[in-house]
Amino acid sequence: MVIFSVIAALFAAITWWRPIVGVVLALYADSVASVILGSFLQMNIEAQKDSHFTLLISFPVLLTLCLKTIQMYALNRRRPIIGPLNTIDIGLLGLGFVTILGCLYTPQLHYGLEIAARFWVFALSYYFFARVSVACPTQVPECQNDFMTWVWIIALIACIAALIEPGSRTDLLRMTLTNVNPINFSMLAGAGLLVTIYCIIEQTSQAWWRKWIYICGGPVFLYCVVSATERGPIISLVCATLLLMGSLLVIAKRTRAFVTTILLIAVVATTVALLQQYYPETFGAFMGRFDARDSTVGHRLLLYAQAFDLFSQSPFLGAGTAYMEMVNGKGFYAHNMVLEVASEHGVLGLIMVVFLFGGVIHLTTLSVKLKSSAGCFFAAFLIHTLVEGEFSGHFTAWKAAYFGAGMVSLCVARAMYGE
Numbered sequence: 335m336v337i338f339s340v341i342a343a344l345f346a347a348i349t350w351w352r353p354i355v356g357v358v359l360a361l362y363a364d365s366v367a368s369v370i371l372g373s374f375l376q377m378n379i380e381a382q383k384d385s386h387f388t389l390l391i392s393f394p395v396l397l398t399l400c401l402k403t404i405q406m407y408a409l410n411r412r413r414p415i416i417g418p419l420n421t422i423d424i425g426l427l428g429l430g431f432v433t434i435l436g437c438l439y440t441p442q443l444h445y446g447l448e449i450a451a452r453f454w455v456f457a458l459s460y461y462f463f464a465r466v467s468v469a470c471p472t473q474v475p476e477c478q479n480d481f482m483t484w485v486w487i488i489a490l491i492a493c494i495a496a497l498i499e500p501g502s503r504t505d506l507l508r509m510t511l512t513n514v515n516p517i518n519f520s521m522l523a524g525a526g527l528l529v530t531i532y533c534i535i536e537q538t539s540q541a542w543w544r545k546w547i548y549i550c551g552g553p554v555f556l557y558c559v560v561s562a563t564e565r566g567p568i569i570s571l572v573c574a575t576l577l578l579m580g581s582l583l584v585i586a587k588r589t590r591a592f593v594t595t596i597l598l599i600a601v602v603a604t605t606v607a608l609l610q611q612y613y614p615e616t617f618g619a620f621m622g623r624f625d626a627r628d629s630t631v632g633h634r635l636l637l638y639a640q641a642f643d644l645f646s647q648s649p650f651l652g653a654g655t656a657y658m659e660m661v662n663g664k665g666f667y668a669h670n671m672v673l674e675v676a677s678e679h680g681v682l683g684l685i686m687v688v689f690l691f692g693g694v695i696h697l698t699t700l701s702v703k704l705k706s707s708a709g710c711f712f713a714a715f716l717i718h719t720l721v722e723g724e725f726s727g728h729f730t731a732w733k734a735a736y737f738g739a740g741m742v743s744l745c746v747a748r749a750m751y752g753e
Contacts, residue, residue: 338390341370346394353402353469354477357460358484360395361734362522363388365492368511392456399463406468414467417747422697422739423465425690430458432679432686433655433730440654441661449656453730460733464740474745478708481741482529489526490551492519493558510562517726520562521734524571524718527555531575532711535582556601566725573721577698578714585705634669641668641677652680671720671729690739694720697742701749709745712738 349356359366367388406414433453437446463469470477496511496519510519530552533545559571637658644653657678658667668674675683694716701709716738723732 342390342394345391346398349395349398350402352480353399353463353471354480355484356395356398357463357469357737358481358488360392361460361737362485362488362492362518363391364514364518365511365522366391366488368514369491369495396455396459399459399468402471403463403466403468406471407466414471415748415751416466416744417751420697420743421689421693422743423693425686425688425693426458426461426736426739428686428689429675429679429683429729430454432675432683435682436652436655436657436679438654439651440657442656445660446655449730457730457733457736461736461740464737465743467744469737470741470744474706474708474748478711482532482711485525486529486548486551489522489529489555493523493526493554496558497554516562517564517567517722520559520564520567521570521719521722523555523558523562524567524574525715525734527552527559527571528574528578528711528714528718530555532578532582532714535579536586536707536711564726566722566727569725570718570721574714574718577717578710581698581702581710581713582707584702585707585710637662637666637668638670638673641670641673644677645673645680648680650680650682652676652678652683654678667728669726671723674729694739694742697746700746701742704746704749706745706749709742709749712741712745716742 345356345359348359367390430450430453433450437443437450440446460469492511499511510516530548533548534552559568640662641658644657647653652675655678656667658674659665668677672684672687675687679686694713697709698713698717700706701713716735719732719735719738723729723735
């Protein structure tokens with residue numbers, strides 16, 4: 335009990351010192367908890383208990399951010415620029431509202447309220463802490479550097495731990511940390527790779543040794559993403575990488591982004607060709623994960639059909655918050671944001687999704703026009719999670735996506751109205 339109290343106090347102190355660092359630790363709390371409790375402290379923790387220990391990180395961080403909010407807006411006279419209300423604000427506030435509204439007509443009120451509370455406390459809160467500048471009280475470039483540095487460090491430590499940790503693979507390919515979902519692990523490795531790509535292209539003034547450290551981490555992240563063999567994270571990483579490279583190429587008009595893109599495509603193509611030639615069984619197992627005949631794909635197609643039927647039966651309000659999990663069992667929801675919202679919250683929820691997606695497109699375009707490289711990075715970080723959410727994960731748990739949305743809004747506001 336003492337060690338857990340020390341860990342909680344440590345993360346609270348880190349968040350008070352550097353709020354953005356605390357946010358990074360909370361966003362990847364499952365991987366951080368697995369590394370600290372398993373790899374460092376050598377504690378044998380069951381998967382169910384390990385998931386609870388992630389609250390050792392999330393609760394202190396969120397509580398400290400609440401105190402920082404009070405300090406910033408109640409005690410300080412000078413308040414940071416956050417910009418006016420935008421369409422992302424409307425979309426996310428609307429989703430929060432329809433989630434609470436859906437509890438009123440869902441079969442199990444208590445479970446619906448639990449999901450709604452988690453959505454507001456452990457997901458939307460990250461958006462608001464970013465949006466109102468609590469997570470980024472200093473200038474955006476400084477916060478961005480801290481964010482990228484700590485994402486890269488945590489991703490590298492997690493990948494190295496997964497490579498050397500016994501039992502980190504559930505089969506031939508699906509690499510992950512102990513008690514960490516392979517999708518979450520793959521998303522963390524993908525975020526580290528995005529940081530590496532950004533630093534190679536954009537930060538030309540950094541020391542050469544630091545650039546090479548980032549470059550050396552790239553192959554490790556790429557290997558872990560591929561070895562996890564999760565469809566959603568791989569597709570979302572491709573989309574986020576194309577957005578990041580394309581936006582930086584437009585902003586800076588440098589050939590470095592174009593050359594890096596070509597080299598990355600060449601490396602991936604060469605890796606695929608070598609796997610196919612020298613490791614045909616491994617390559618076949620990997621490609622089988624993308625086959626429609628794969629058991630998980632077929633199961634999700636059934637969930638998609640069920641979600642569409644629920645929407646057809648109640649198109650305006652939907653079936654209610656977390657209805658599919660109540661009927662099918664925990665974890666058996668649509669695994670697609672649009673279908674999840676449509677089936678559970680109807681047309682009213684879909685309108686909020688349109689606001690959200692439209693706001694993301696609008697602010698990403700503004701980031702490019704305003705030449706905000708930080709806005710482009712956080713837009714890519716947001717897309718990385720948002721695209722993956724169309725394949726797995728419930729929208730009420732997308733804390734990384736909502737934090738990214740908040741940072742994009744903040745970057746655009748500060749670029750338009752000044753730091």
